[in-house]
Amino acid sequence: MIVSALSPFFLAAWEKATGIELETSLLSLMGFRLDGILTAAALPLMLTMVLFLGPLIQLSLDCHWDLFDGMKIIFDPHFWALCMTDMRWLRNQVIAPLTEELVFRACMLPMLIPCMGLQPAIFTCPLFFGIAHFHHIIEQLRFRQGTLISIFLSAAFQFSYTAVFGAYTAFIFIRTGHLIGPVLCHSFCNYVGFPAVCSALDHPRRTTVLLFYFLGVLLFLLLLNPMMEPTLYGKDLPVCHLLSHRSSDSTGLCS
Numbered sequence: 001m002i003v004s005a006l007s008p009f010f011l012a013a014w015e016k017a018t019g020i021e022l023e024t025s026l027l028s029l030m031g032f033r034l035d036g037i038l039t040a041a042a043l044p045l046m047l048t049m050v051l052f053l054g055p056l057i058q059l060s061l062d063c064h065w066d067l068f069d070g071m072k073i074i075f076d077p078h079f080w081a082l083c084m085t086d087m088r089w090l091r092n093q094v095i096a097p098l099t100e101e102l103v104f105r106a107c108m109l110p111m112l113i114p115c116m117g118l119q120p121a122i123f124t125c126p127l128f129f130g131i132a133h134f135h136h137i138i139e140q141l142r143f144r145q146g147t148l149i150s151i152f153l154s155a156a157f158q159f160s161y162t163a164v165f166g167a168y169t170a171f172i173f174i175r176t177g178h179l180i181g182p183v184l185c186h187s188f189c190n191y192v193g194f195p196a197v198c199s200a201l202d203h204p205r206r207t208t209v210l211l212f213y214f215l216g217v218l219l220f221l222l223l224l225n226p227m228m229e230p231t232l233y234g235k236d237l238p239v240c241h242l243l244s245h246r247s248s249d250s251t252g253l254c255s
Helices: 002-018 037-049 053-064 069-073 077-082 087-116 118-131 135-142 148-176 180-192 198-203 206-227 238-245
Strands: none
Touching: 002 069, 037 053, 037 180, 037 206, 053 180, 053 206, 069 238, 077 087, 077 148, 087 118, 087 135, 087 148, 087 180, 087 238, 118 148, 135 148, 148 180, 148 238
8 A cells, every 4th residue: 555655656756757747737647536527436337337247147146135135235334334344345345446546547557658659558557457466376375275387377367357457447547537437447346256157157047147248248348438438527538638748649549
């Protein structure tokens, strides 16, 4: 958390060292702004839930609670009090999403965009994000949580998954100009986890579950551009001003 908290100061130092004149405040560039914040919080999360429609339906079919029980727990202050005292829950749902999105989206993307443009930055930034998860190898080796080959295969899979997810949240950050969307999507994905495709294939209601898996992906692709339309998230996208420091670039992601 301390190192993550220092990352905005590195961004500020980079601004001074490069001589780039920002057309907005540093906080606004990092996605901390009020203009369009409600849609920036709701729409990316809704779009991500559409993508995970299959896993959510699968989870609801396997859950013994009905909708009323679930809503009762959500609005129960005691439930949230227990969550806030659970360090693992805080790490996965609050600390990790906030710190990782702060470093790899809010602070790293503004430094990469003037150097390489929007699209290369979207796919380069997640590589750093994926590598940052390699410390899990040390943890698994220390506690002998598998064979050497299985641990490295797991790390390679996690790197691929986090890189793809990082590209997605980078896209959200650029299209909305807000940090809150990537943070909420990150927290949601940490909760749901990677889709259990293998168990879906063996599910007693396999046809229904697989249908919602397919429907979720299809709706996600259809809704991606309309729901990520920059005009929905305020009058201006601060990060796109950085493109003026490049001689030529595609601005399609900003319009």
